[in-house]
Amino acid sequence: MPLFSPRRYQPPFSPYSRDKESIPLRMVTAFERAAKGWLFGCRMCGNCILQETAYVCPMTCPKGLRNGLCGGATPEACEVDPSRPCTWYKIYERAEKMGRLDKLLEINAPIDGYRAGRETWLEVINKWRDNKDLHLIHYVANRDKFTEEKDKLFLEIRQPDWWQGDGEYHPPAYTEPVSNLEMNLRSGNCVVTAEIAPPLGASGAIIRKKVGWLSGYVAAANFTDNASASARMNSMASSKICLDAGMEPIMQLQARDRSRIILEADAMGAAGLGIRNILCLSGDHQRFGPSPMIKPDQFDMDAVQVLWMLRRMRDEGIYLDGRPIRKRPSFFLGAAGSPFGVLPKYEAIRAEKKINAGAQFIQTQPIFDYGRFLDWLEALDKRNLLDKVYILGGLIPLKSARAAHFMADEVPGVVIPAAILKRMDAAGDKEAQQEEGIKIALDLIEKLNNASGLHGIHIMAVHWEAIVPRLIEEAGITRPIPAVQEPGEKHMIL
Numbered sequence: 459m460p461l462f463s464p465r466r467y468q469p470p471f472s473p474y475s476r477d478k479e480s481i482p483l484r485m486v487t488a489f490e491r492a493a494k495g496w497l498f499g500c501r502m503c504g505n506c507i508l509q510e511t512a513y514v515c516p517m518t519c520p521k522g523l524r525n526g527l528c529g530g531a532t533p534e535a536c537e538v539d540p541s542r543p544c545t546w547y548k549i550y551e552r553a554e555k556m557g558r559l560d561k562l563l564e565i566n567a568p569i570d571g572y573r574a575g576r577e578t579w580l581e582v583i584n585k586w587r588d589n590k591d592l593h594l595i596h597y598v599a600n601r602d603k604f605t606e607e608k609d610k611l612f613l614e615i616r617q618p619d620w621w622q623g624d625g626e627y628h629p630p631a632y633t634e635p636v637s638n639l640e641m642n643l644r645s646g647n648c649v650v651t652a653e654i655a656p657p658l659g660a661s662g663a664i665i666r667k668k669v670g671w672l673s674g675y676v677a678a679a680n681f682t683d684n685a686s687a688s689a690r691m692n693s694m695a696s697s698k699i700c701l702d703a704g705m706e707p708i709m710q711l712q713a714r715d716r717s718r719i720i721l722e723a724d725a726m727g728a729a730g731l732g733i734r735n736i737l738c739l740s741g742d743h744q745r746f747g748p749s750p751m752i753k754p755d756q757f758d759m760d761a762v763q764v765l766w767m768l769r770r771m772r773d774e775g776i777y778l779d780g781r782p783i784r785k786r787p788s789f790f791l792g793a794a795g796s797p798f799g800v801l802p803k804y805e806a807i808r809a810e811k812k813i814n815a816g817a818q819f820i821q822t823q824p825i826f827d828y829g830r831f832l833d834w835l836e837a838l839d840k841r842n843l844l845d846k847v848y849i850l851g852g853l854i855p856l857k858s859a860r861a862a863h864f865m866a867d868e869v870p871g872v873v874i875p876a877a878i879l880k881r882m883d884a885a886g887d888k889e890a891q892q893e894e895g896i897k898i899a900l901d902l903i904e905k906l907n908n909a910s911g912l913h914g915i916h917i918m919a920v921h922w923e924a925i926v927p928r929l930i931e932e933a934g935i936t937r938p939i940p941a942v943q944e945p946g947e948k949h950m951i952l
């Protein structure tokens with residue numbers, strides 16, 4: 459077990475090639491690997507961000523996330539391997555003790571495969587030698603100058619030219635809404651979105667049927683992207699079928715199983731098909747899926763990095779490799795919010811990072827515990843985030859007592875208070891349980907409608923989409939503003 463980090467989940471990286479590596483250089487690499495392995499569980503990612511992560515190595519996280527917690531994290535354990543603590547929870551705790559929480563806002567780059575497996579110490583020494591303003595004597599004579607110069611040096615190393623991450627908010631570089639969802643959110647009405655699970659089979663008929671149920675009730679429909687690491691029709695194809703059926707989709711784009719190239723290509727392809735709303739996710743770990751276990755390193759990027767990359771494609775017109783984009787894509791970018799994972803003050807930092815990277819709307823995990831949800835909103839408010847992002851509170855209408863217990867016990871990030879479980883248990887037969895689930899959902903909608911800082915509701919009626927119109931009607935929610943259609947256009951164009 460390393461001294462300052464949880465143990466590694468995956469082995470250290472090996473270099474892409476050992477060509478041109480002299481024997482002394484290999485010895486330095488081996489020494490760094492041994493020393494940092496013992497101290498930090500170092501995996502030799504070649505792009506060290508220990509300074510930013512309170513000296514807990516983020517690469518010990520089973521997903522290899524470099525920008526914060528995932529949605530299933532708890533203070534007690536990692537969702538992927540419950541026998542270990544959450545690496546990122548440890549990072550937040552240590553950073554808070556060291557007074558360095560705000561350092562966690564900087565958006566860290568994905569790994570550069572050329573540098574992985576190689577030493578980093580010589581690079582620091584060489585850069586230090588080249589720096590005319592950084593002298594050890596300043597450590598005693600002028601500590602502020604020393605710290606400033608040292609920070610500049612490390613920033614240069616950890617933020618390569620092709621990434622240039624920072625900790626600042628970057629508002630979108632456009633003024634008119636790019637999607638009907640964005641227009642509805644700007645209107646100030648309570649906006650409803652709903653999730654449609656893509657089919658297991660190849661037929662789009664079920665999507666068209668469900669779109670028919672939801673039409674006129676919701677502003678847009680989410681299509682999950684192989685959620686729970688379980689293959690289905692993909693989100694882009696489902697989104698296109700939805701668009702052709704006359705409703706605006708929200709395409710979920712998860713980083714798991716996709717390289718940075720595929721993520722850029724898929725997002726660009728979606729824009730080309732007229733899909734404007736993209737919800738960026740890191741994705742569930744493959745451990746949760748039914749297929750035989752894939753090799754563990756399936757995360758090239760995380761949600762924050764995907765947001766950063768897509769925002770730059772849209773606003774700066776560049777691919778990650780710097781190639782200019784002639785016809786820039788129009789994206790309305792979203793992210794997931796986790797009000798119930800770890801402490802609200804830590805979750806708010808994670809949310810801020812997503813917003814700074816490019817998230818314009820957040821759809822939260824399902825809310826059952828309204829009090830805890832308000833704590834999360836308050837934590838976001840304290841960080842001045844509520845006027846930078848549209849928030850849609852997640853809602854799952856409970857279909858049965860069994861489903862409620864399953865979610866409470868098995869789904870990471872979902873908290874169902876005992877009082878709600880008791881109501882479901884006491885409801886009676888199947889039909890009565892459904893009615894009780896609807897009553898609970900309506901109670902929550904009423905409360906959410908009054909929550910300041912909330913802009914709408916995201917209904918995840920897992921395989922029960924037909925209930926959505928009834929919920930909206932009984933809750934008295936305003937219908938969405940319909941999309942503007944150009945003459946002869948099949949899809950909404952704004």
Ligand code: SF4
Pocket residue numbers: 494498499500501502503504505506507508515516517578
């Ligand atoms: S961030 Fe990378 S180089 Fe630094 S300790 Fe972790 S794996 Fe090693």
